[in-house]
Amino acid sequence: MKRLSLCAATLSLIGASSLPCMAAAQSTSTATFNVTLTIAANCIIAANNLAFGSHGVLNTAFTGSTTVNVTCSNTTPYSVGLSAGSGTGSTQTTRFLSGTGANVSTISYQLYKPTGTSVVWGDAQVADRVSGTGNGSAQALVVNGSVPAQATPAPDNYSSTVTATVYF
Structure with missing residues (x-):
């Protein structure tokens, strides 16, 4: 009824009241499509530097800490291992910071x-790693470091590069 009234009103506006009023026929066709997204198990890792600071004599032990951040897909199990480091003679059980240039001295560390300074964090076996389950957000894992009291080598900048690896 409303269509007819609208049609009659339109025809009278244009001065064609004697023309038949018909609703325009409209044809349609439809199609459907799927929208998909696959979430694959994935992890990314980022590490922050650990600086033990500046010391003149290594006659007492000192500690420091940093974080390794792991972001894994929700419900994805992971483990993080830390390499022995690049210091000369480093192993998982005995890590060393090396001097620069011709200085072949090392500092044990x-x-x-994350639980403290009693369980070494390594990468040789799964038990040496820190494990968790991803939640889709960054998870900070604390790395605790310790330098024991030891004979003080020559003044220099001592360093080691440790590789953090996430397994998933």
């Missing part, structure tokens, strides 16, 4: 799991 160690990296520990």
